[in-house]
Amino acid sequence: MATLVIAEHDNNNLKPGVTNAIAAAANMGGEVVVLVAGQQCAGAAQAAAKVEGVKKVLLADAPHYAGGLAENLAALVVSIADQYTHIVAPATGFGKNFMPRVAALLDVQQVSDISAVESPDTFVRPIYAGNALATVQSSDRIKVVTVRTTAFDPAGAAASPAPVENLAATPDSGLAQFKGQELSKSERPELAAARIIVSGGRGMGSADNFKILEALADKLGAAVGASRAAVDSGFVPNDYQVGQTGKIVAPELYIAVGISGAIQHLAGMKDSKVIVAINKDPEAPIFAVADYWLVEDLFKAVPELTKTL
């Protein structure tokens, strides 16, 4: 019995959430093997080898694994799948993209976005924007599972590093070509890894007004997020979106500013440890999930908060 975890990385390091997925995988019954695929990603493989619970790291280094193209990555995973009882990846944009292809090629019904491991074949997953939790049992011979990383504590550091082995590359499918990425540049922490998140909604009114949230975020060492309404209005880029169909976050402190609290937004942040809501509408649904709420105009409250801290 062994579980294969496919690591998301930036060639040198693991992305936030991978160690959480490794911790989830450790509950599935077998030894944990991590696959690092990419171009010139030996650094990431070394990082994976130092995670607690990892028995072995497989490194597949080839130009056509750059960018994590789903077609090529799925073919690689399937080439070694028979040695594993479970195949696991974080339910991030990375894992959501290629894992269903792995499941399809293995004729397996993937279990998406699990929040708990009940037993090697039984998992809990949120459905309907987290308004219900379904416990499901898989009858497939190999379990293909994506993990809601915020639901698991990250695995720690290993006492001594696991061995790294090279894995032969599978051929380039030729179906898709990676042309590049435009990544949002920010000095602030990533949403997925931030201890504190300051998020803005439609109430922010404009892209320019997000500056007052950024000032607050910088004071707190926080990441900046947004509701769908703020992204659709063009105030901030798509990768800021927190919610059912955006990023799922669970920081220690989530400060929601000018966010009314649609079901879809709550789905992405209601597992945060402490939630603060600032909104001038005393009826805003966000107050129902907030630990502390302040009914006040955000343009007065946010600068004052930044100054007080």
Place this chain on the structure above:
Amino acid sequence: MKVMVTVKRVIDPYVKARVKSDGTGVETANVKMTMNPFCEIAVEQAVRMKEAGVVTEIVAVSIGVPQCQETLRTAMAMGADRGILVETDAEVQPLAVAKLLRKIVEKENPKLVIMGKQAIDDDSNQCGQTLAALLNWPQSAFTSKIEINGDSAEVTREIDGGLEKLTLKLPAVMTTDLRLNEPRYVTLPNIMKAKKKPLEVIKPDALGVDITPRLKTLKVQEPPKRSAGVKVADVQELVAKLKNEARVI
């Protein structure tokens, strides 16, 4: 070129889902149903591509209960040319959905399949990628821009850190993200017109696909509730609570 779009009938996203008291699932009786929002974006995209002269025919496909015909009629009112319903009362899980769609793709031979990235009921986020793998086609999941250039497509997709650009060989499967477009409202004349468009109903058996579920749902529960919070009077009190009570700053 011919495009296939898929549409799923789901609980209206603005209705809060209620867990059944016997823990077997979510209450769907007497609940407002609608087209999955991401499927609407898929239909809109196909219609815009037809209006731009890139697409010649749009086939809309749904899978599920007889009432899914209404969802298909909505797709046709938006501009799809015809509909196909794979009719069944049984639970159809994502892998089986993709297998049924593969059979229809093999029959219809579209050059492009556009699907929603996720259905907002089951939140699985699988079908498009699964269908692409079954067909051995390339995919663009979470797409925010599509440009067709003869036998290939330039796409932009939303990723966790920003945007990614790919070139795909056609035929391909693409799934929609929120920024791809803003779906139109259907007008009464178009609703009337849609009633006359062809709608074919077939059964899963006729497609030779085994739709037996692979996942058994043991129970469905309400998530734990957050305990009630407190209203603070001003910023000073908020900061004091965060420092001394919650101890998070």
